Amino acid sequence: MDIAIMGYGVVGSGVALLLQKNYESIVARSMQSSLNLKYILDLLDFPGDPFESLIIHDFETILRDENIGIVVETMGGLNPAYDFVRRCLLAGKSVVTSNKELVATKGYDLLCVAKEHNVNFLFEASVGGGIPIIRPLTQCLAANEITEVAGILNGTTNFILTRMIENAMPFDHALRLAQNNGYAETDPTADIDGHDACRKICILAALSFGQHVYPEQVRTQGIAALTTDDVEAAGDFGYAVKLLGRAKRLPNGRISCSVAPTLVPRESMLANVRDVYNAILVRGNAIDDVIFYGRGAGKLPTASAVVADIIDCAKHTTRRRFFGWEAGGTHFVADADDDAVNMFVRAIADDTDQARQQLVGLFPTMEEKKTASGSLCFMTGVATPRLVKQALASIDGLQVTQMLRVL
C-alpha cells in the first residue's frame, strides 16, 4: 500500500521518520506486505533531507495516483487542508490527520464524506498528541454513558502554570521561559488564550456526547489574566490551577463545554500533571474516573498517534472504523454559566467587613481564607456561575478580580 504525507513540518517529518524507524513491526501490524511512503507534499524543497526525493509540490499528483490508499494530513490550518482532505476522501482514499482545527471545524462534514465513500477518516493525533484517547473513549469505554470529559490539553499553558505554582513566577516571566525552551511560539495567542484547548475539547465532546460541538459554541478563557496571587490563594484552599477543557452533560441533558483556568483538588491526579504533559479525565457511569496521561505534543509522540491510525487504515481497507458523531446544533450545547459548581472568588471591597457580612448572607456555605493583601478570597459553595455573578454584582463597592470554577 502506498502512502502520501501532506505537510512536512514537525509532525509530518516525524511520521516519515517513524515509518522508517519501526518499519518492520509497523508493516507486520498493518497486515500489509508493505507500506510505501511515496510522496511528501510541501511548498518547500528540503535539500539534503533524507526524504528529499519524495518531496512534491502539486497536490494533484497525490489525488490522481490510484495506488495511494492512505493520505496523511499534517499541514495544519483550514486552507488548503480542508479542500485537500475532502478531495482525497471523495477520491476513495483514507485520510489520517493531526489537524485539530480541521476536525473541530469540519469534522462532521468530513466524517459524512468518508462514510459515503466507504473510507476512513481518523484523527487520534488531533487530541492529546501521542496519548491514546480516541479509541479508548469510543471502544474501551463503549459500555459507559460518558458524563464528563475534562483535560489538560495544552502543554504550553501547563508549563507556564507549573512555573507559576511551583516557583511563584509571574505569568509574563513564565511565558518567556516557555518561549526560550521552545515550548511556546513567538505568537503564543492560540495557546495562551485557550483556542488550542478549545478545538481539542470540541473533538472530545463530539466523541463523548455524539454531536458536533463548534469552537464558537465553547466559552473559552485563557490564562493571561491569572496572577501568582490567584495561584497562591487557590493553593491555600488545597487546589492547583490548571487550564482545563471540559465537557459535561447537565441535568437538563445539554452539554456544557468550556475552556478555563480551573481549580483542581490537589489529591486529583490531574493536579500532579506538570510542565508540558497532558492528561485527559473521562467520567463514565460504570467506570467512574479514568485518566490518560502522556506527551500532548512533540515530533515522535504525535507521529506515534498518526502512524497508529495509518496501521488501522491499512488493516481496514475494505471496512470502515465505526465512530463519529451527528450534526451539531444550538439546542445541544448549554451555557457553561448554567453548570452548578463550587467557585473560587477574589475581590476587593470598599468596606471589607460589610462586604463579608453580605457575602455570608448570599453564600451560606462559603469558606474564606485570609490573604496577605487584605483582599477577600473565598469559595462560594456549589452554585451556578450565573447566580454567583448576579449575587456578587448586588454588593455595592465590591470589585471582583478573579472568579474560577472548581473541577
Next chain:
Amino acid sequence: MDIAIMGYGVVGSGVALLLQKNYESIVARSMQSSLNLKYILDLLDFPGDPFESLIIHDFETILRDENIGIVVETMGGLNPAYDFVRRCLLAGKSVVTSNKELVATKGYDLLCVAKEHNVNFLFEASVGGGIPIIRPLTQCLAANEITEVAGILNGTTNFILTRMIENAMPFDHALRLAQNNGYAETDPTADIDGHDACRKICILAALSFGQHVYPEQVRTQGIAALTTDDVEAAGDFGYAVKLLGRAKRLPNGRISCSVAPTLVPRESMLANVRDVYNAILVRGNAIDDVIFYGRGAGKLPTASAVVADIIDCAKHTTRRRFFGWEAGGTHFVADADDDAVNMFVRAIADDTDQARQQLVGLFPTMEEKKTASGSLCFMTGVATPRLVKQALASIDGLQVTQMLRVL
C-alpha cells in the same frame, strides 16, 4: 445475539447489571439488533435476584445452544474455567473473560484455539479492571517498539502502602484496615504476596513483547516484609514505595519480568496513585511515557471492561480481532537480577564506620542518608542486583534488612 455468563459473583453480576443499565447504547454500539442475556451459569440459585430466572447449573446447556455467540467467563480460577472456556471456543463461540489466572496461565493455548476456530478470545478486564489498557497497548501504541511496561496492578496492596506512607501505619494495622473496608480478602495472600500482580504483568508482558510469560518465570516479592522505617527512609530519598509489576526489554534482548516493592520518584505520576487505584505506565520508542489510571477492580468498573469486549465480539462476528502472542520459552525471560538499576539498601553493621568505608569503595556513586535508628541507608547507584548482592555479601558483619529497586 444471545449471551451467557458463567460465574455470578461480583464481576458476573456487574456484567448482567451493566448490560441492563446501558442497554440501548450498548446494543447500538455493538451493531446488533439486540443483545440478549440468556443464561447465567452458577452453582447457587440466587432466589429473589432480578436475574434469578436466567440461572442454570449445567454448562452443557450453554455449549449446546447454537444461538449463544458470546460466553462471558467470570468464574475465576483455572478449574473448571479453563475446560469450559476451551470447549466454548472449540464450539465456535467467542469468549470474554476477566480471569487473569486463566489468561496468564493458559492464554497462549486459548488464543490458538480461538484463532483456529475463527472466534474471539478477549480479556480487557483481566488487567487493570476497568482501565483501558489492552487495546491502547496493542492498537494505539502499535507504531512503537515497547521498551517497558510497569504498573500498580493491585489495589489492596496499594491501599496498604498508601496508609504506610501517609499515616506511618504499620503493615499489619494497614492490612486490617483494608480488610475492614472490604479492600482485602480474609485470606489476603494472593494480593499481599504479589501473585495477583504477577498474573497481570504476565499478560502485559506477553502483549508488549510478543511471547507468553508464565507466572513461575516472574520473580515475585510481596509487601509483607516492608516496614514503616523502609517507607520513611525511601521518602527521605524522594521516593514512594509502590508494589510494581514490571516487564522490560534488556540490552541482551531478553525480557526482565518481576513483581516487587519498588521506589518510584515522587515527581512520577505513579507515585501519586493512592489507595485502591491502579495505574499502568507504558514506555515506547516514539511515545516516551504514557500512563493509564483508574479503578483496577470493583463490580461496575470491571464489568465496563467486560462489556466493551462483548461489544467488540458482537461487532466482529465474522472477523477476528488481531492480537495475541507466541508461545513462551525459557530463553525469552531474563533473570531480573541482570537488570541494572539504582537500588535502595538498608543494613545494620557490627562496625558502621568501617562498613561505610567499604561500601563507598564498592559503590563510588552511592548516596547515604542518616537514619534515626543508626542503621545504614543508601542508594547504590546503577548496578545489577546480582552484583549488588555479591558486593554486600563481601562485607563482614553487615546484615542487609531491606533491598529495593528504583523505577
